[in-house]
Amino acid sequence: MLQEKEKRYIINTYNRRPEQTLLLVRGRGTLVWDEAGKEYLDFVGGIAVNALGHAYRPVLEAAWEQMQKVIHTSNLYYSGPQIELAECLVKNSVGDKVFFCNSGAEANEAAIKLARKYYKTVLQSERFEIITALNSFHGRTLATVAATGQEKFHRGFEPLPAGFCYARFNDLESFRSQINERTAAIMVEPLQGEGGVHPGTADFLKGLRRLCDEKELLLIFDEVQSGMGRTGRLFAYEHAGIKPDIFTSAKALGGGFPIGAMLCAEKVAAGFAPGDHASTFGGNPVACAAALAVLQAILKDGFLDEVASKGRSFQDKLQLLAGRFLGIIVEIRGKGLITGVELSGRAGEVQRACQEKGLLLNAIGEHVLRFLPPLNVTREELDAALEILEWALEEVFGSAQGK
Numbered sequence: 001m002l003q004e005k006e007k008r009y010i011i012n013t014y015n016r017r018p019e020q021t022l023l024l025v026r027g028r029g030t031l032v033w034d035e036a037g038k039e040y041l042d043f044v045g046g047i048a049v050n051a052l053g054h055a056y057r058p059v060l061e062a063a064w065e066q067m068q069k070v071i072h073t074s075n076l077y078y079s080g081p082q083i084e085l086a087e088c089l090v091k092n093s094v095g096d097k098v099f100f101c102n103s104g105a106e107a108n109e110a111a112i113k114l115a116r117k118y119y120k121t122v123l124q125s126e127r128f129e130i131i132t133a134l135n136s137f138h139g140r141t142l143a144t145v146a147a148t149g150q151e152k153f154h155r156g157f158e159p160l161p162a163g164f165c166y167a168r169f170n171d172l173e174s175f176r177s178q179i180n181e182r183t184a185a186i187m188v189e190p191l192q193g194e195g196g197v198h199p200g201t202a203d204f205l206k207g208l209r210r211l212c213d214e215k216e217l218l219l220i221f222d223e224v225q226s227g228m229g230r231t232g233r234l235f236a237y238e239h240a241g242i243k244p245d246i247f248t249s250a251k252a253l254g255g256g257f258p259i260g261a262m263l264c265a266e267k268v269a270a271g272f273a274p275g276d277h278a279s280t281f282g283g284n285p286v287a288c289a290a291a292l293a294v295l296q297a298i299l300k301d302g303f304l305d306e307v308a309s310k311g312r313s314f315q316d317k318l319q320l321l322a323g324r325f326l327g328i329i330v331e332i333r334g335k336g337l338i339t340g341v342e343l344s345g346r347a348g349e350v351q352r353a354c355q356e357k358g359l360l361l362n363a364i365g366e367h368v369l370r371f372l373p374p375l376n377v378t379r380e381e382l383d384a385a386l387e388i389l390e391w392a393l394e395e396v397f398g399s400a401q402g403k
């Protein structure tokens with residue numbers, strides 16, 4: 001059995017619930033199948049990675065075409081797909097320049113390094129500290145663990161890199177109170193994903209922009225989870241109508257291929273000189289070709305409006321369900337097609353019941369269910385997921401109240 005071999009050979013870092021010992025072997029669109037041939041609606045999507053579902057043809061074709069030419073050349077040479085992707089990202093965002101890497105943590109690591117270097121070399125200042133939000137998640141490298149405002153990720157890895165302090169999310173005064181003569185930047189997710197699906201309010205995000213302007217700080221947005229159309233706009237900063245100085249992307253960027261990117265304003269890019277930062281695989285031609293196909297699909301006329309509209313309708317229907325499960329469904333949060341349903345508890349059991357009925361979703365702790373369907377999910381699939389959720393809630397909590 002593969003599962004037994006996994007136990008024998010792979011370091012046990014993933015805290016899988018018993019039902020997640022599932023082996024998924026095939027996928028198409030929103031559907032995936034396990035080794036026994038059982039079908040599931042995939043509302044985990046590789047944790048916000050498979051933005052266009054499984055086996056999306058244009059992504060497969062772009063990657064396959066590139067693979068036949070050259071899979072890897074290194075950043076010692078120019079790379080056509082990398083330059084094309086950078087141009088497309090820049091033309092469709094507030095970023096002027098891009099650095100490519102392979103994951104969200106690496107993109108954030110690059111952002112942190114760039115902020116420090118910009119202060120040192122461009123502004124000739126010794127400022128280096130970055131204020132991040134409590135309950136945030138920025139990755140698993142040492143610096144991004146330090147940036148993550150959750151103690152449970154710090155424990156056992158001390159001493160952590162210096163230069164991070166934390167403030168309360170959606171609380172501008174809390175951020176203001178953390179600023180001192182060493183502060184260089186503020187870094188937040190515009191919508192906290194791993195922390196339980198908490199959108200930043202437009203007032204808060206705009207307030208951070210004003211605060212950074214007033215105090216000459218860089219504003220860094222981690223859009224690793226919220227970006228690439230997930231919230232109904234290409235990047236979530238668009239909802240607040242503001243421009244971060246640096247922002248990061250990964251997860252959905254490659255539609256399943258590992259790729260990350262850090263984008264920044266021209267003046268900030270001047271902080272990095274040749275030799276300051278690099279990645280062997282960063283901007284790999286196959287990943288870039290796939291990412292360009294993803295972007296082109298997301299940028300098609302009407303696609304993002306449809307994401308926003310499907311998300312609103314899904315959340316409206318969840319609100320109706322909440323009316324039937326009073327005291328059990330506590331809150332519905334999210335934007336576009338990232339939705340968090342806060343329960344009074346037993347989220348793991350609901351997740352398990354959903355899976356039994358053919359719906360994969362992700363429980364964050366025991367209180368939040370996270371729904372991350374592909375952006376091209378159909379309305380029928382969204383309705384089918386709601387039906388399964390309703391069944392699962394009845395199964396776990398007994399008959400719906402107020403029926």
Ligand SMILES: Cc1ncc(COP(=O)(O)O)c(C=O)c1O
Nearest residue numbers: 103104105137138139193224225
């Ligand atoms: C907002 C955010 N930043 C960074 C990361 C880390 O990304 P990766 O796992 O690709 O390193 C994640 C992963 O969940 C994330 O949600």
